[in-house]
Structure formats: C-alpha cells, structure tokens
Amino acid sequence: MFDIVDFNPSENDVSLAGRALVKSDENFFKVGKNAFVWAPDGTPPPPPPPPRVIAMMELRRSGRTLDEIGKQFGLTRERVRQLLRKHGGPDSASVRQAQIERVQSQEQADVMSVSTAIRDLLGDMTPRSVAEVATRIGIESVEVARCWPEDLGHLRLWGASAAENRWSDQEIMDALRAAAVYEYPLTANAYSALLAVGQITGPSVPRIGQRYGSWTGACEAAGVEPGRTVRSDYQSKWSDQDIANIVRQYLLDPSAPNSAHRFDEWRRENVPDGPSFQTVRNRFGTWTATKRRALKPMGARDE
Structure with a gap:
C-alpha cells in the first residue's frame, strides 16, 4: 500500500503500527522481530526458519544428501532431517528429482571434458586407437571410448578382431602347409578359396602379409613354394x-x-x-x- 501511494514511513512507525494491529486484529500476528503476517483464517503461521535452516533447505532442494548437509553444518544426518521436517523442508520426491538432475549434469560435464581432451589430441587429424588416446590424455580407455566425439569417428582406429589376432606363427605355418597339399605352388587366391570353403583354417591373406611382409615371405618361412603371378610385368594402375x-x-x-x-x-x-x-x-x-x-x-x- 505504501508503494502504491508513494509514501515511505519510517521503520519505527511501521513497527508501532504492526504492534498496534496485533492487539486490535485477531488475524494479524507477529512472527519474528519486526516481522508480521495477516492470516485470514485466524490461525497463526509457524515462525520462519532460522537462516541456518533456510540454507539447509536450499542445499536439500539442490539434491544434497542429509550426510553432506550435516557435515557442512557440524550436525548428524538425523538432526538435519528433524530440522527440515520441522520447518517444512522439501519432500523426498523433489529431492530425488534434484539428485537425478545433479548426476546427469555432472555426467554431461564429464563427457564434455573428455570429449574436449580427445578433440585437442586429434587436432592434427592423425588417426589413433582408444588405447593410444587414453595413454596420451591420461584417462581410462572405457571413458575415452564412451566419450569419443561422433563426428571424429573416422579418426578412431579399431584393433584387429580377436579371430585375426589369435593366430600364432606356428598356426600360420601349419595353415600354409595344409593349403599347399591342395594347391602347389600356392597362390594367395588359392589359399583364400580354400579358406572360404572351409577346407583349411587360418588367418586371412592380408593378415599373413602384415605378419611376414609379403605372401612370398610367408610361404618361404613355411617351406612352401609360392605361386607366381602369370603376368610378371603387371603393374597396378593405382599407386x-x-x-x-x-x-x-x-x-x-x-x-x-x-x-x-x-x-x-x-x-x-x-x-x-x-x-x-x-x-x-x-x-x-x-x-x-x-x-x-x-x-x-x-x-x-x-x-
């Protein structure tokens, strides 16, 4: 009302008027030092919470646990619970929702932090594996894999499959020798055909080439005569x-x-x-x- 009529009484005048109304109006109550309230139903409202409890209520609304609040104020979790209940603290459902949002917010921040570190490392456009990136930025591989930026997927190197990695040198030698029983001299195409129909078991031709440097080198290591290309002067049209x-x-x-x-x-x-x-x-x-x-x-x- 004072604001509407642009009238600013002194604090002492307001205090005196309030005390007078408390005596004359049964619906007008004093609820604190220089704090008054009018209750239409005649029921006096509870006094406002102390500042410390108000701070506890705000922390609880933000999703903080009773233990966290208690440690901050030097109280037990049970005492915090009692004070919040007495002064109308937030209900459990709203607290749970705040906690969920708090966890989600922290997870998003963590993902953003790891993603930024990955982007910085891959700024030179050099493709790397998850393990390589994890070692470089000092973050667990599982987190690097989870937070790898989708738009940088082309720079992510995947390790060879377990099926390709499992072949020992002896097993490769055995596979080449088994293939040589069917095809002599042994060409890479013949080996691949035998592999495709299940006549032999072994790694792929590219995997063998990677291990021994070339098809000829692998065959020589196994004591198998390598097949020769019919067109010895053939040159690929692609460098x-x-x-x-x-x-x-x-x-x-x-x-x-x-x-x-x-x-x-x-x-x-x-x-x-x-x-x-x-x-x-x-x-x-x-x-x-x-x-x-x-x-x-x-x-x-x-x-």
Missing part, C-alpha cells in the same frame, strides 16, 4: 598414394559410414573406377593400417 587419397575421401565424407565393409558401396557411387576394398587390403593390410596411411598428415614420414 599407393592414389589408393590412400581415395580412402581419405571416403573417411572424410560426412555422409559416409567410414567402416571397412561399406567402402565398396561408397566407391561404386563416388569413384566407380577406383580400387576395390580387397585391393586396398592387399596393398595396406588391415583397415587400421589403411586409415593410418590415408589420414597421415601431409609431409609426415612413415613410422
């Missing part, structure tokens, strides 16, 4: 750099899935006369090695 450039286009294409098994699908639509995925694998070995080669920064030397 290593040509293939690497095409793979790079694929990996950097925002509309492409960036996975190995979808390369041929993308190639047929975008580079129809380009090398097949099998050609890429034969040239560079694993998809991981291919990505390292294709996304290697300009001017960088092979390790």
Whole structure:
C-alpha cells in the first residue's frame, strides 16, 4: 500500500503500527522481530526458519544428501532431517528429482571434458586407437571410448578382431602347409578359396602379409613354394598414394559410414573406377593400417 501511494514511513512507525494491529486484529500476528503476517483464517503461521535452516533447505532442494548437509553444518544426518521436517523442508520426491538432475549434469560435464581432451589430441587429424588416446590424455580407455566425439569417428582406429589376432606363427605355418597339399605352388587366391570353403583354417591373406611382409615371405618361412603371378610385368594402375587419397575421401565424407565393409558401396557411387576394398587390403593390410596411411598428415614420414 505504501508503494502504491508513494509514501515511505519510517521503520519505527511501521513497527508501532504492526504492534498496534496485533492487539486490535485477531488475524494479524507477529512472527519474528519486526516481522508480521495477516492470516485470514485466524490461525497463526509457524515462525520462519532460522537462516541456518533456510540454507539447509536450499542445499536439500539442490539434491544434497542429509550426510553432506550435516557435515557442512557440524550436525548428524538425523538432526538435519528433524530440522527440515520441522520447518517444512522439501519432500523426498523433489529431492530425488534434484539428485537425478545433479548426476546427469555432472555426467554431461564429464563427457564434455573428455570429449574436449580427445578433440585437442586429434587436432592434427592423425588417426589413433582408444588405447593410444587414453595413454596420451591420461584417462581410462572405457571413458575415452564412451566419450569419443561422433563426428571424429573416422579418426578412431579399431584393433584387429580377436579371430585375426589369435593366430600364432606356428598356426600360420601349419595353415600354409595344409593349403599347399591342395594347391602347389600356392597362390594367395588359392589359399583364400580354400579358406572360404572351409577346407583349411587360418588367418586371412592380408593378415599373413602384415605378419611376414609379403605372401612370398610367408610361404618361404613355411617351406612352401609360392605361386607366381602369370603376368610378371603387371603393374597396378593405382599407386599407393592414389589408393590412400581415395580412402581419405571416403573417411572424410560426412555422409559416409567410414567402416571397412561399406567402402565398396561408397566407391561404386563416388569413384566407380577406383580400387576395390580387397585391393586396398592387399596393398595396406588391415583397415587400421589403411586409415593410418590415408589420414597421415601431409609431409609426415612413415613410422
């Protein structure tokens, strides 16, 4: 009312008027020092909580536990519970919701922090595995994998599958010798055909090439006569750099899935006369090695 009529009485006048109303009006109550309230039903409201309890209520509304509040104010969790109950603290449902939102907010902050660290490391566009990134930024691999930015998926290197990793040198030698029983001299194509029909068991040709440097080197290590290419003067129409450039286009294409098994699908639509995925694998070995080669920064030397 004073605000409406632009009248500002002194604090003492307001206090005197309030005390007078308390005596004359049964619906007007004093609830604290220089604090008054009018209750239409004649029921006096409870006194306002002490400042310390108000602070506790705010913490509780933000999702803090009774233990956390008690430690902050030097009280037991039971005493905190009693004070909040006495002064109308927040109900359990609203507290649970606040706690959920608090956890979600913290998780989002953690993901953002890890994602930022990954982005900073991959700023040079060098593809890396989760383990490599985890070691560089000092964060657990499981967190790096969970927080890897989706738009940087083309820079994530995946390790060889368990099936490819499980072959020992002896098992590879045995596979080559078993294949040589059916085909002599043994060519890579013949080996792959025997592998496809289940006549022999062993790793893929690219995996063998990666382990021993070449098909001929692997056959010589196993004591098997390697098959010779009919056209000894044959030269691929794609250089290593040509293939690497095409793979790079694929990996950097925002509309492409960036996975190995979808390369041929993308190639047929975008580079129809380009090398097949099998050609890429034969040239560079694993998809991981291919990505390292294709996304290697300009001017960088092979390790």
